[in-house]
Amino acid sequence: MTDLAPARISVGAYLATRLTQLGAPHLFGLPGDFNLSLLDEMLTVDGIEWVGTSNELNAAYAADGYARIRRGIGAVVTTFGVGELSAINGVAGSFAEDVPVVQITGMPSTSAQAAGALLHHTLADGSFDHFVRAYEQVTAASVVLKPATAPAEIDRILLTALNESKPVYIGVPADVAVASVPAANLREPLERFGSAARQLDRFAEAFREAVYSAASVGVLVGPRVHRRHLEPIIRSLADAPGVYIASQSGSKAVLDESHPASVGTYLGAHTQSDAARRAIDEAPLLVLAGTIMSDLLTGFFTHGFDPDRAVELALTWARVGETTFFGVQLEDSLRIVDEVLQDARLDALEPISLPAAASAMPGDRAMTRPADALDPPLSHAAFWRHLQGFLAPHTTVIAEAGTSFFGAIDLRLPDDCDLLGQPVWSSIGFTLPATLGVCIAAPEKRAVLLIGDGSAQLTVQELATILHRGHTPVIVLLNNSGYTIERAIQSPDAVYQDVTPWNWTALPAAFGAADRAVTVTARTEEEIEAALALAAATTDKLVLIEAVLPKLDSPRLLRLLGEGLSEANAPLTTVPAAG
Template structure:
């Protein structure tokens, strides 16, 4: 192995690996290919670097994304040129949409081959090697194809961009450049986030102080970008101050323990759990939007009643108070100053808002439980399912919930203390969470990972179950089997043939993937069987547990039904004036 404590000359591949290790990302997710083999050999020669081979490149990108979210830092995926990097691009696009700093590293043909326009495999056979880096320019904050002379500076610049903007970046490494020697002098100093502009920070502080001192109380809506910056301690400090309510967007649920008396839960506009919780944000005398994303699924399909333009907005690299924007103000500093100002202000004391999670977990569209007996022996419904899951969840759990049924059911849960919810509500690419669970297990092995995923979503990326098993990880996987795409059924044409998926024998998959005695599987069809399976999962911590829960195709949690109706309305065709009206599709 190579000792890089004080290098003088170092290969470009080793330089890149050392920087990733310094940033807390010593794992490389990906697949080998002939154009990245030399790069991988150089990177894995660095002490502490670990290869995490995945079933395909898309899964590698998803796993790196999940890893980066839990580590609150960078994740790295390594692919080969063309076929590999294009497989990964959907995952990287999701990282861009959701502000996750994933580094896409592509092993490329040699500089000489590119200069000559050689008609190589994995190319479009047109002599042009820029197609795919141009594609990545659309879904990354910065991109570069390395040259030996400038490689150290370009690597540092690109990684700093990922850190400061919380966005993915692209690094192309030609095979000859990967093994070229460069100076390692820069490695003596770690990369750090850019600081705020001092003058802008001073102006922001004074303007914010005037706004807070003029208010009697403050509502803070916390978005996922706060989580990306590891700023949870400041949110907890804000919650302890008088005169403050804290709500979270669904992409940052449980960023503050939901047992905290100042937590009003997850804000989803008209679909917020209680009217009191909604008013705490919509009618706040002063509203602060901290790291928020005002997209459709995070605002209850734009049913929020507050005016974002009148709020204080704290973004990743700028802040705004009313109509005045302060550029060059980092979220770390703006949130810290907000805490300091609120701690000094004399705001009114506020009474806790009591949430009722049991009321929120009712299902819509399926059978209504007639009583305790029915919920134990009758066919499993969402109402029964989520009630049992609520009782199963323990503190220090990482709950991973797939887009659709799983995520919107999980939003209504009351998570125990020190839990995380990982989902993808902005990009919503189905199949994301199973590979992301691999990244989560590597990033936070001290927490039990619990994955909720539907049968349709799992069929896209289930190969990564093999990697999870063979690395010895022991998550609980609850597979909601309702025979198809429930969220799509909730939007339009629930009986259409395209809503169905092929039936699989889910409980046999771990054995097919070589699990041996490292997995326990069970199928449940009613509340009694589910309760027994969850009790078994609680006791079984040394093996992967797969619980297949059979649910009705047209049953769904209340949030999925409500948001499905919103999607149905949003996606409805707009007829030209004077055209005959179309019959609206049936929905549930």
């Protein structure tokens, strides 16, 4: 704010101003009669941009993808009841995956709520708090605004999202949206809380003592490091002598995989390289930085280390041995680890030999074949080899839960690439709307979306928004005639594993944007090679590649994890005794 800025401002404009200050000027969502006044006020703020989506679930997914890439938060705006309930699955995924999304709901007026009016979009019972209470289960904080306290409550809620890297909920009654409130707080931007100084000093002392007797250090980096955008500290840490860096699948390529200290992606017993697995499982001192020890991130709990014996750096606390230091932010604890290890000067380590790329996977055929050989049907082994050769530096790869994500994990990503997925929540359909958010958040990087036919059918409407906004990602649709990950778990031939066949390459034309896309179907190795070459050469249009694959074929990791899920879901062989 400047000296010429107004002394008072509407609640809607105050909220929008805070979002722009936090680096989130894009609002994803849909209009509805209860949020129209709110939207009118928010859109008066310079820099705010409306991104209308096809439905509220897609808006929540798009805001999630946006927040992961942007150095700020994401915002989704819905109407009361029907709109916010449509979005709640996406917000729950943001909670599970530590993504700071702000769910903003336009509500009926305070007088209508006080009178218990039987309005549309309600349960016709006179109660207006059902959905607020539902959101309390999937957000770190929630509030329904009142004019007298709106600025302070908005600031409190947004700070919670920043500090906890979790979604929050803001309900704005229609009359409150236009109410005038003091603008004084806007003179200072919101900033994430710092660490408690005494606790940070104690952690630093304890960590120095732990490092004193260590010959080397293994660092397992989890997705929460990515959420706090702490990649520069990881790069610095990787340059310290005696340090190996591995990532969980949710933070793959948090360090360039070409770096000598990188040992790739760690998935317990399913880790692609035995040497990389030993670097973590047998580390003299192991640091868990922003990790999540869930099933799909640990290879179904096949990790070979004891987390209780590791140094653990969480979002808001750190632990060394049996001592936990509360009030220590991840950015500060990770900085201390870097400083200590730079000073420790541990012995330099020999580089670990890793598979150079997916083309080096055991059992895969060579890329070249005799000139007179027949062009074989496309398989997963061939597809991932060709995709490995296609990927370029400075790419954002978005991989859908299931076949796409577990295939992408075994790739060796070029430098300055990101892999965005949802391995904790694993809600199919997430990635296509998330690609919209990614394209808006990082237009300087080309996005490559990998998604299956079953997943795409859930949220494909947002392809229209991507096309009409002029974004040019490469979308590779893996058409394997149904839910391959479910087939890998159980009952592969069951009727519920099938999906209705679509004419995928006709979609851009159906969405009124045939001139903004290039589409191609690949059924053989030669055809996928040609299709990817076309995608590399076509940067001014969206490229949609339909890759037709056998329905029972799958990548290495999907087969292994399918077996793990099958075992986890198996019925008990004995009935526990009562009592």
